[in-house]
Each structure stands twice: as structure tokens, then as C-alpha cells.
Amino acid sequence: MPSARDRVLDAYETLLIEHGAGSATLDAVAAAAQVSKGGLLYHFASKEALAAGLLQRLRERSAADADEIRRAREGAVAYHLRTSAPGGGVPGGLTRTYLAALRVADGTPDGHAVREAMAAVDADALAALRDELGDPVLAWLVQLVGDGLYLRTLLGTPLPEGLTVDDLLGRLRPQLPPST
Amino acid sequence: MPSARDRVLDAYETLLIEHGAGSATLDAVAAAAQVSKGGLLYHFASKEALAAGLLQRLRERSAADADEIRRAREGAVAYHLRTSAPGGGVPGGLTRTYLAALRVADGTPDGHAVREAMAAVDADALAALRDELGDPVLAWLVQLVGDGLYLRTLLGTPLPEGLTVDDLLGRLRPQLPPST
């Protein structure tokens, strides 16, 4: 069983993603994490501290994901788009934490810290893609396509009828360097 | 001077975009719209009704924007990407209402209505791009790039150092049909 602290962050993520920031109250998070409210507040002294804990986890996972992009056997582009699309994220991976952080912007007093963390994630991924692809404009284009898929995942919108991530890869492939 | 009802929706949009869903209380909206709280609740009987009013406005503006995509002199792709990027939206246009609706998902009990409206906007834009470009995969790719730019606009992240929307257009242009 994971530590109480990790259980709390997991529950917070899940509530943010599935029911929005408005529903992610301290009571609800504590209940979902199977901890009392007092127990939660021992680990995170305030709601702002809870949000800060999520942002710290986001930064850690962003750095790890940038490494994954560089190491991916399937290629940087395929990895990035696949994990951004609905259903492509894995528990413990960057995608879930990212989606949760997107929703935490509302409901916490300090939107500044959130935007700063998101900007860092953005920069990490862009740097990794640029390293692999060589071309800054193409790297940015690929990243934006991934962000568009993130937005669909965020809203729960299914992919358009008859289209898949592989279709996008087929369209992008001719532009990519041979090794990817 | 616009009608009180429109002033209320304008103020609601602005508060959602600039200070998040948590700050868009009935008190704050009424104050920003220069209406009393009672006056606001005459036009919108509840906070859910206020959100529904915003979603109706979103649907109207989405249909109008799809027409704009088809009519744009600069080409469908250029119009869509330019208006999606930070600073590209105009008052009364789709972009501001879309960004506001993205944040209303939290704070309202019924996230279902929001997601349905967003899916409709998505389908409108994709249909317009497909009509102009002919190629479904390319249309989707362009839409996803636009959505990625939306996400940047939502988070207030500036464009990456040294890169502009024109760079994206230059990279996409060779793939587009000649008339666009």
C-alpha cells in the first residue's frame, strides 16, 4: 500500500480529472484517500500546500517524461502523441498529473504558480522534441498537435469518427528525419 | 449601452478568463456588470442558468466562426491558427467565449452540458476545415495545432522564443491545396 501522502495526491488527481476543481474539496479528497480530514491536513497543511504538492509531482514527472521522449523505441513523435491522446496516459505517468494540474488553476488562490509549472513542462517537452527532431519549427508543430490531443482528453471528447493517431503519424512521417 | 443581460455575460466571461472559475461568484459578476445581485438573478435564475447562457452564446459564436473559416480571405488555415493563438481573439468573437467555457466546467454541477457544447464547437470547426481543405486528416491536424495554441492562450504561456504562427503556416503550406 502506498504511503498516505501519495494516496492523498492520487485521490486529489482523480477527483480533479473526473469531477473538476469544484468537487475536489478537502473532505472529498480525504474520503477518497481513506484518510480523515485531520490526517490529510497533517501531510498538507492547507489546500494551497496540497496544490503545491501536486505541482511538485508534475515537475518530477515532466523531467522523467522528457527522458522517455528521448529514449522511446517507437520514436519521439509517436511516443509523445500516443501518450497525449485520450486513453494513452498511464497511472503514474505525466499525462494524468498534467490533466489534474490544468484544472487546479481554478480553485486555488495562486494561479501564478500553476502557470509557471505548466510553462516548465512545456519547455521540457519542446526541448526533448527539438533534440530528437533537429528542426525547431517541426518540434513545435508536433508539440502543438500533442497539446490539441491533450485538450480532447481533458474535455473527454472522443477522436473524430474514423480518425486515429496513426493517421496523424502517417501525415507527419514524411517530414521527420529518417532515424525516427 | 448593451442590454443588462449581455453585460452580465460579458462580465462573466471576463472574470472566468482573468481570475478563474473560483472567483466568478454571483457577487463578483453582478458587480463587474454594474447590476445588483437581485438584478442578475432576475435574468439568470441560478448559477447553472448563467452557465447555460454562456454555453448558448458559445454555440451561436461557433456557428458564426465556422462561416468565417469558410469565408476568410487569408485562407481557412491562417484564419483558424491566427485567431487561436495568444492575442488573436477579438471581443465578441469565438475565442474569448471558448476560453471562458473551458473554465466553467469546474464550478458548475453539470459538466456534461459543457462537454457536449465543446464537442459541438469542435465538430463545427473540423467540418469547416474539411470543406476547405478536402483532406480529413490534414483538416484534423490543423485543428489540433489550433487547439494546442488555444491551450497556450488558456495558460497565458507566451509562444516559444523566436517562433511565430507564420513559421507554422510556412511548414504547413506545402501540404495545402493551391487555393488556400
Add this chain to the structure above:
DNA sequence: GTCTATATCACGATAGAC
């Protein structure tokens, strides 16, 4: 149609036992 007052309720946070 628009206002003031007020009832009701949920959330964040604290205190203190165990």
C-alpha cells in the same frame, strides 16, 4: 425590472484527544 435583506449551507482551517 431592480433593489436590500436574510436564510441556509458547505468549505477551509483549528483545537485537542488518543
Add this chain to the structure above:
DNA sequence: GTCTATCGTGATATAGAC
């Protein structure tokens, strides 16, 4: 380290005057 009980605040929504 984790719990229960409780307080203060601020939000939605209602009632009713004008």
C-alpha cells in the same frame, strides 16, 4: 500520525419592498 468536533467565512438563493 491520525482522529473527532467545532468555528468562522463566504457563497447561493429566497423573500419581499419599491
